[in-house]
Amino acid sequence: MKNVSFTELNGAVMTALLDGDLARASAEAGVGLTDYFLADKALWLWRYRLGQMADNPAAAHWCGRLAVCGPDGAVVGHGGFHGPPDDAGMVEVGYSVDPAFRRRGYARATLTELLRRAAADPDVTTVRASISPDNAASLATIAGFGFTEVGELWDEEDGIETLFEVPVRQAVRPSAA
Known part of the structure; x- marks a missing residue:
């Protein structure tokens, strides 16, 4: 499995991106x-x-991290949560991989690190x-982590979505297959 580390995607970075200043x-x-x-x-x-x-x-x-990989520090995508844990201890994960790096295991590596981050916070339960x-x-990416389908919702940005949840302490790392 690939390994990624995270670099904060802070307000200054996002502002520069919105200004089109790469x-x-x-x-x-x-x-x-x-x-x-x-x-x-x-x-x-x-x-x-x-x-x-x-x-x-x-x-x-909670919201944004750059997913960095390898000795050259290539930024392969970004990930984070939709916000801090809610009153029930739930966080929603989000991540995306640059198309130039897709189908190489980076999404799974990013999800693994996000699950570790969630498990490290005592306020997160799910x-x-x-x-x-x-x-x-994306469905293949979450396979092996213990997620269970719990329903669906309509997202104004993305349309119909299926909801999956996993107790953070039971999230498992997928096999190296």
């Missing part, structure tokens, strides 16, 4: 970013996360993932 965003992040971080869907996310962090500064350390029913890659 060089400044990379300098702020301390790692090189690609045009993937300037795609329309990413820009929507940075705008949303900045608003979320403005409303609740304590949410910042991790949720919401996935479009036709997103075979």
Whole structure:
């Protein structure tokens, strides 16, 4: 399995990305970013996360991380949670891999690290993932981690999504197969 580490995706980085300044965003992040971080869907996310962090500064350390891999420190994607744990101790995981790095195990490695992050916080009891029913890659990514289907919802951005949850202490690392 690939290994990733996280670098904070802070407000200064997101602001630079929203300004279309990839060089400044990379300098702020301390790692090189690609045009993937300037795609329309990413820009929507940075705008949303900045608003979320403005409303609740304590949410910042939950919301965004750059997934960095390998000795050259390639940024393969990003991941985080939709916010801090709710009153029931649930966090919703979110992650995305740059298309240039897909189908190489980085999504699974990113999810593994996010589950570790969640398990390290005593306030987290459950991790949720919401996935479009036709997103075979994401469904395959969560396989082996102990997620169970618990329902569905309509997401204004992505349409119908299936909800999966796993008790954080029972989340298992998938086999190396």
